[in-house]
Amino acid sequence: xxxxxxxxxxxxxxxxxLDGPATATRLARTLGTNSGxxxxxxxxxxxxxLVEDTAGGTGRERLWGAAHERHSWFSSxxxxxxxxxxxxxxxxxxxLRQFQQRADAWHGAKQEWPLPWRDAAGMSDYxxxxxPAQLAELTHELDAVVERYRAEPPRPDxxxxxxxxxxxxxxxxxx
Numbered sequence: 001x002x003x004x005x006x007x008x009x010x011x012x013x014x015x016x017x018l019d020g021p022a023t024a025t026r027l028a029r030t031l032g033t034n035s036g037x038x039x040x041x042x043x044x045x046x047x048x049x050l051v052e053d054t055a056g057g058t059g060r061e062r063l064w065g066a067a068h069e070r071h072s073w074f075s076s077x078x079x080x081x082x083x084x085x086x087x088x089x090x091x092x093x094x095x096l097r098q099f100q101q102r103a104d105a106w107h108g109a110k111q112e113w114p115l116p117w118r119d120a121a122g123m124s125d126y127x128x129x130x131x132p133a134q135l136a137e138l139t140h141e142l143d144a145v146v147e148r149y150r151a152e153p154p155r156p157d158x159x160x161x162x163x164x165x166x167x168x169x170x171x172x173x174x175x
Contacts, residue, residue, distance in 0.1 A: 001078060003048045005087035008033060009041045010094055013050055013066060018160075021054050021065035069150075099164045106162075117159075127170065139167055 004010060011031055016022065022030070028038040042064050045051040049067055057063035078084035103123075110118055130138065142165055 001073065001091065002083050002087040003044055004050060005090045005094075006041065007094070008037065009045055010091070012038065012041055013045060014098070016051060016064060016066040017069065021056060021063045023057060023061045023063055025061065027064070096166075099162075099166075102162045102164075121161075135167055139165070 004013065008031070012027060015027055015030060019030075024039040024042055025035045027042075028035040031038070042051055042062075046053065046064075050071070051064050052067045054063045054065040073088070075088060078088050106121065110121070113121075128138075146163055146165075
């Protein structure tokens with residue numbers, strides 16, 4: 001987790017997951033950095049099994065790919081380790097920043113999209129009274145629904161859709 005809690009590494013892994021395998025040179029160009037830094041951080045991600053050399057490159061150009069479609073962890077996995085707890089906090093905050101960027105981009109461009117897309121896209125909020133076990137069960141069930149859709153082959157009119165799930169206690173109450 002501490003390896004991933006780095007701005008460029010997080011962006012590299014996201015790019016590989018979203019756009020597929022790429023060379024360090026192409027990733028550097030896409031992300032606006034240099035290929036030396038990109039290569040270094042890809043190797044660090046590979047050391048912990050988050051990315052891998054796909055063996056599809058040519059010459060000295062390695063073709064890197066995400067080793068997994070997703071990863072997750074629980075706060076209890078890092079509890080008591082200050083570095084890992086800080087990395088966890090940074091990664092969650094980075095996820096929120098990325099969500100906000102994607103939401104802002106959609107809201108800025110949605111008028112250019114056909115009405116069926118604008119009708120289908122949206123967000124909702126719900127306030128529920130749940131125990132920690134119920135919240136974990138709800139999150140697990142919603143993850144299963146998303147995974148069911150991920151397993152289906154894309155339809156001809158499909159576009160990449162960003163689904164973001166956040167579920168937190170209302171901090172207005174007591175812990």
